[in-house]
Amino acid sequence: MKKRINLFLIFLIGSFGSLAQSSQERLSISSSMDSTILNQIKSQFQLNYDKREREIGQYLIKNPEQKRSFVKDGSVYYLQRIDANGTPIYINTKNKASGELIKANQLYTGGSLGVNIAGQSMIAGVWDGGQVRASHELLSGKVGMQAGQTYDGSASNYAGNNHQTHVTGTIVGKDIVNQPSARGIAFEASAQNYDWDNDLAEMATFASGGYLISNHSYGYSNDNTLPEWLFGAYDYQAQQWDLLLKNAPNYLPFIAVGNEQQFNGNSAKAGYDLITGTCAAKNVMTVGAVNGDKTMSDYSNWGPTDDGRLKPEIVTKGTGINSSYFADQNTNQPSDVAYSGNGANSSGTSYASPAAAGAGLLLQQYYNSLHGSYMKAATLKALMLTTAEDLGQPGPDNKFGWGLLDVEKAADAIKSKSSAGNPTAQQVSDTDSKGSFIEEITYNIANNGLAEREVSVTADGSVPLIVGIAWTDDEGTEQTSAEGVDPTTSRLVHEFDLLVRNVNSSNDTRPWKPSVMSNRTANATLQTGWFDGNNNNYKQVKIDNPVAGAEYKIFIRKKASSPAALKAISLVVTGTSQTACPQTLTLTNPTHNVSTGIQVFQAVQTVVASNVISGSADVVMRAGNSIELKPSTSGGGNTFESGSGTKFLATIGGCAN
Numbered sequence: 001m002k003k004r005i006n007l008f009l010i011f012l013i014g015s016f017g018s019l020a021q022s023s024q025e026r027l028s029i030s031s032s033m034d035s036t037i038l039n040q041i042k043s044q045f046q047l048n049y050d051k052r053e054r055e056i057g058q059y060l061i062k063n064p065e066q067k068r069s070f071v072k073d074g075s076v077y078y079l080q081r082i083d084a085n086g087t088p089i090y091i092n093t094k095n096k097a098s099g100e101l102i103k104a105n106q107l108y109t110g111g112s113l114g115v116n117i118a119g120q121s122m123i124a125g126v127w128d129g130g131q132v133r134a135s136h137e138l139l140s141g142k143v144g145m146q147a148g149q150t151y152d153g154s155a156s157n158y159a160g161n162n163h164q165t166h167v168t169g170t171i172v173g174k175d176i177v178n179q180p181s182a183r184g185i186a187f188e189a190s191a192q193n194y195d196w197d198n199d200l201a202e203m204a205t206f207a208s209g210g211y212l213i214s215n216h217s218y219g220y221s222n223d224n225t226l227p228e229w230l231f232g233a234y235d236y237q238a239q240q241w242d243l244l245l246k247n248a249p250n251y252l253p254f255i256a257v258g259n260e261q262q263f264n265g266n267s268a269k270a271g272y273d274l275i276t277g278t279c280a281a282k283n284v285m286t287v288g289a290v291n292g293d294k295t296m297s298d299y300s301n302w303g304p305t306d307d308g309r310l311k312p313e314i315v316t317k318g319t320g321i322n323s324s325y326f327a328d329q330n331t332n333q334p335s336d337v338a339y340s341g342n343g344a345n346s347s348g349t350s351y352a353s354p355a356a357a358g359a360g361l362l363l364q365q366y367y368n369s370l371h372g373s374y375m376k377a378a379t380l381k382a383l384m385l386t387t388a389e390d391l392g393q394p395g396p397d398n399k400f401g402w403g404l405l406d407v408e409k410a411a412d413a414i415k416s417k418s419s420a421g422n423p424t425a426q427q428v429s430d431t432d433s434k435g436s437f438i439e440e441i442t443y444n445i446a447n448n449g450l451a452e453r454e455v456s457v458t459a460d461g462s463v464p465l466i467v468g469i470a471w472t473d474d475e476g477t478e479q480t481s482a483e484g485v486d487p488t489t490s491r492l493v494h495e496f497d498l499l500v501r502n503v504n505s506s507n508d509t510r511p512w513k514p515s516v517m518s519n520r521t522a523n524a525t526l527q528t529g530w531f532d533g534n535n536n537n538y539k540q541v542k543i544d545n546p547v548a549g550a551e552y553k554i555f556i557r558k559k560a561s562s563p564a565a566l567k568a569i570s571l572v573v574t575g576t577s578q579t580a581c582p583q584t585l586t587l588t589n590p591t592h593n594v595s596t597g598i599q600v601f602q603a604v605q606t607v608v609a610s611n612v613i614s615g616s617a618d619v620v621m622r623a624g625n626s627i628e629l630k631p632s633t634s635g636g637g638n639t640f641e642s643g644s645g646t647k648f649l650a651t652i653g654g655c656a657n
């Protein structure tokens with residue numbers, strides 16, 4: 001039995017609805033983690049928090065002139081803990097929004113990707129210094145403080161409440177007529193809001209719920225109350241966040257790098273060495289800010305960390321960001337006008353980080369819509385860094401990190417992701433060559449510094465071949481004041497390295513080697529050997545002019561000092577070749593029988609079938625310009641026959657689709 005499918009019933013992939021992060025999908029992520037360990041470390045975080053609160057109480061009794069919280073220059077300061085040496089450590093909001101600069105709009109309706117990805121059903125976690133104005137018209141119905149968030153939501157905490165509200169609007173603010181500049185990056189997404197108190201235990205709960213992304217636009221005050229050794233240090237805070245993230249590998253927090261470039265407690269370094277606290281963790285995304293013309297802002301903090309890791313990792317626009325504003329502190333009314341004026345146009349890394357977090361939601365949503373699962377945190381991080389637009393000094397540098405977030409390029413890589421030949425084997429080939437390679441490698445490389453995992457790709461040749469690896473590392477050894485200022489000891493536990501070889505010429509290219517603290521203003525160089533003093537858990541090889549059609553082999557090794565246990569590695573490659581795509585695909589009927597499974601025709605000029613789609617088969621057809629449906633011999637006219645109860649998907653617009 002055959003039925004006729006009219007030309008107009010062909011589904012174009014570009015019109016497919018986006019897939020949301022359903023509760024079922026969150027449950028699947030949730031059940032992939034070890035809940036016993038997560039609950040244990042959550043209890044540990046809570047105990048640590050309770051202990052710190054007691055210590056703060058005692059400190060404030062002994063030092064009545066000190067305040068738990070205060071506002072200075074529009075930023076909220078909060079006494080977070082007393083460190084092991086009795087020093088009070090304050091955190092503050094990073095005041096000082098952005099979509100077009102990072103090209104997030106290319107994922108919206110009308111954008112270059114041809115999809116409608118705007119954060120539908122995605123949920124961000126927002127930890128910040130006050131309470132969100134949930135009634136704001138840009139936010140109403142989709143944001144709200146979560147249970148137990150009691151930190152100073154009073155009218156007197158105007159600065160903190162405004163900050164939480166502005167940051168949330170930058171991620172999820174609605175698309176309202178006449179206010180396009182106040183639209184959030186993921187404007188169809190929603191948010192769960194938390195105050196910054198007890199953040200780590202709350203984040204453990206959030207992560208165990210299967211959520212993927214959160215934003216944190218606060219950090220150490222970085223003023224002259226902060227001991228010098230803490231600048232650039234992988235301290236207790238950084239270590240504890242890595243402990244959580246090791247056990248929640250799907251979850252990526254975005255953190256504002258801070259705005260103390262000009263005024264800080266480490267002034268001898270002239271803007272560098274300002275990475276502190278959670279910003280120095282290995283498994284987070286630390287975000288800096290540029291101006292609208294892609295120049296460095298005059299406030300965004302510069303790295304690196306003391307152990308020579310590149311920070312910030314990425315930059316987005318942070319200057320002049322329009323968003324929701326907690327404007328009316330007295331009547332608790334939504335602000336209708338404030339975000340179109342009245343100081344709502346704010347600057348700071350606080351507003352750069354949520355733009356990147358919103359972009360993370362979009363990229364996860366898009367990836368899931370095409371590939372049926374979400375990326376691990378290390379994969380999302382590797383994708384963002386591998387596709388970033390280099391700014392400032394050539395290659396990675398301590399001001400711009402890997403460069404400006406480019407959501408369009410990252411989305412293109414997702415769209416043109418090839419299928420891995422055999423992800424668990426030692427050798428893998430990019431068999432169907434669609435333009436990029438995004439895989440999580442779960443093959444366990446022997447920890448002897450010599451054994452290799454090989455991945456073969458074919459270069460396109462018209463664009464650079466860029467290869468990035470990242471992994472969610474275990475928590476490293478905590479840096480303490482006993483080590484003094486700027487200790488260079490690596491904080492990595494697992495260490496991987498890579499090399500890319502042109503198989504024909506045997507030319508090898510090694511990864512970028514970012515400049516370390518002692519050499520912080522210099523241009524990056526390239527590694528000259530394996531494990532060449534590169535302490536980063538993201539490494540990148542860039543071949544500017546690869547040979548078109550040539551095979552390149554990626555070799556990955558594990559350092560001998562690493563644990564023997566398996567650690568997954570995320571691999572992102574862009575600039576691979578695409579299988580030739582016919583400009584016109586002509587479908588005629590009948591000749592051949594392709595009745596089972598998913599059939600992909602992309603290099604065949606004419607697909608002919610006697611029983612083209614029978615049973616429950618899905619048939620995918622791709623062409624560069626058009627798909628021509630030849631009249632059926634039995635039906636006549638503009639019809640094409642397929643089996644009863646079946647479907648097929650025709651994609652026009654290139655084999656990379």
Ligand SMILES: [Ca+2]
Nearest residue numbers: 195196197198
């Ligand atoms: Ca809290």
Ligand SMILES: [Ca+2]
Nearest residue numbers: 231232273486
């Ligand atoms: Ca330092």
Ligand SMILES: [Ca+2]
Nearest residue numbers: 391392393395
């Ligand atoms: Ca650069």
